[in-house]
Amino acid sequence: MKLIRIFFWHGWNLLKKNIYSVFFLDSFTPIPSNIYIIPSQRCNAKCIMCLNWREKTPLELSFETWQLVIDELAYVAPYSKINISGGEILLPGLLQDIAFYAARRLPYTGIVTNGFLLNKEMVKKVVAAGFSNVNISIDGNSEKIVNMIRGREYAYKTTLKAMELLAKEIKRTKSHMKVIIKPIMMGLNFHELPDLVRKVQKNGLHGVYFQPIEPIYNSKQTFEELKKSSLWIQKKDKFWASQIIDELIEMKKSGFPIINEVVNLEEIKDYFELSEGKNKIFLRRCKIDLSNLFLFHGGGISFCESFPSIGNIQKNTIKEALFSQKAKAQRKLIRRCRQINTCLSTCFIQKSPLQQMKLFLMLNK
Numbered sequence: 001m002k003l004i005r006i007f008f009w010h011g012w013n014l015l016k017k018n019i020y021s022v023f024f025l026d027s028f029t030p031i032p033s034n035i036y037i038i039p040s041q042r043c044n045a046k047c048i049m050c051l052n053w054r055e056k057t058p059l060e061l062s063f064e065t066w067q068l069v070i071d072e073l074a075y076v077a078p079y080s081k082i083n084i085s086g087g088e089i090l091l092p093g094l095l096q097d098i099a100f101y102a103a104r105r106l107p108y109t110g111i112v113t114n115g116f117l118l119n120k121e122m123v124k125k126v127v128a129a130g131f132s133n134v135n136i137s138i139d140g141n142s143e144k145i146v147n148m149i150r151g152r153e154y155a156y157k158t159t160l161k162a163m164e165l166l167a168k169e170i171k172r173t174k175s176h177m178k179v180i181i182k183p184i185m186m187g188l189n190f191h192e193l194p195d196l197v198r199k200v201q202k203n204g205l206h207g208v209y210f211q212p213i214e215p216i217y218n219s220k221q222t223f224e225e226l227k228k229s230s231l232w233i234q235k236k237d238k239f240w241a242s243q244i245i246d247e248l249i250e251m252k253k254s255g256f257p258i259i260n261e262v263v264n265l266e267e268i269k270d271y272f273e274l275s276e277g278k279n280k281i282f283l284r285r286c287k288i289d290l291s292n293l294f295l296f297h298g299g300g301i302s303f304c305e306s307f308p309s310i311g312n313i314q315k316n317t318i319k320e321a322l323f324s325q326k327a328k329a330q331r332k333l334i335r336r337c338r339q340i341n342t343c344l345s346t347c348f349i350q351k352s353p354l355q356q357m358k359l360f361l362m363l364n365k
C-alpha cells in the first residue's frame with residue numbers, strides 16, 4: 001500500500017514537472033524530489049577542496065526552526081529524497097539532533113558524513129534510526145591520498161573502519177539502510193578509484209557515486225582557477241585519466257556497484273576535457289528547479305547557489321517560497337543559465353526519471 005502511494009505521488013509529481021517545464025502553470029508547480037538540508041558548515045575535517053572548517057563562528061539556526069521545516073516537509077514533500085549534510089552532520093548536539101529528527105519524520109532521509117564519528121556506538125544509533133542511506137565521503141583508496149585530501153592523519157583508517165562497522169551492523173540487524181560511498185574525483189586521486197570500487201564491493205556496501213571536483217567550497221575560487229590547480233586533472237595525466245574512467249565504465253557494465261550511469265561517467269570525461277577531439281558537451285536547458293531544493297544554514301531556500309534565494313525558512317514556509325512569483329521568475333532565468341557547461345555537480349549530471357526510479361528502488365529494497 002505504501003509503495004502504491006509513493007509511486008502515485010512521484011508519478012503525479014513527474015507529470016507536473018513535465019507540464020510546468022513548458023507552460024509554467026501555477027497549478028502544476030512540482031515539488032522537488034531531492035531536498036538538500038545543510039544546517040551548518042561546522043566540520044571536524046580540514047579538506048583541501050573546502051573552506052567550511054575555517055569558519056570559527058558558523059551561522060546556525062535553532063533546532064526548533066529546523067524542526068518546523070522538517071514537519072512541513074513531512075506534509076509537503078513526504079516522499080522526496082532528503083539529503084542532510086554539513087559540515088559534519090554527526091557532530092554532537094544541534095546537527096545530530098536535526099538529522100535524527102528528520103530520520104523519524106521523513107522516510108527517505110539520508111546523511112553525508114566523513115565517518116570520523118562512526119564508532120561502534122554511533123553506528124548502532126545510526127542504523128537503528130531508520131535513515132534510508134548513509135553516504136560516506138572518502139576521496140581515494142590509500143592512506144597517503146585520503147589523509148592528505150582530508151587534512152587528518154587518521155582519516156583513511158577511521159573512515160574505512162566506519163565502512164566496515166556499518167556493513168556488519170546492517171547485516172546483524174537485517175537493516176534496509178544503504179551505504180553509498182561518495183568520492184570526489186580530482187587530479188590527486190583519479191587513479192585510485194577503480195580499486196576503491198573493488199573495496200566497496202568486497203565490503204558488501206551498496207554503491208559508489210562519483211562526483212567531479214568543483215571550485216573550492218565556501219571560497220571565491222573560479223572554475224578557471226580550479227583548472228590551473230593540482231585538484232584538476234593535469235595535461236600530462238589526461239590520457240591516463242581517460243583510461244581510468246573507461247575502466248570504471250567497463251566495471252559498471254560488468255556489475256560493479258557504481259551508481260553513476262555510463263552517460264554520467266562520459267560526462268565527467270567531458271567535464272575534465274579528457275575526450276579526444278571536440279568536446280561532446282551540448283548546451284542544454286537547466287531544469288534544476290524541478291528536481292532540487294537547497295535549505296542552507298542561514299535559512300536560505302534556493303534552487304541553485306548561483307542564484308539569490310527564493311525565501312528564508314525563518315520567514316517563509318517551503319510552500320510559500322516554492323509557489324512565489326519570485327520563484328517563478330527565477331525558474332525562467334534558470335532555463336537560460338549559461339553556466340550549464342561547467343556546472344557538473346548539480347545540474348549537468350541530471351538524473352533521468354529512470355535513474356531516479358532506480359535509486360528509489362534501491363532504497364526500497
Ligand code: SF4
Nearest residue numbers: 043045047050052087
Ligand atoms: S568537504 Fe566535507 S568533510 Fe571536508 S571539510 Fe568540507 S564539509 Fe568537512
Ligand code: SF4
Nearest residue numbers: 286304337340343347
Ligand atoms: S546551470 Fe548550474 S549554475 Fe546554472 S542554474 Fe543550473 S545548476 Fe545553477
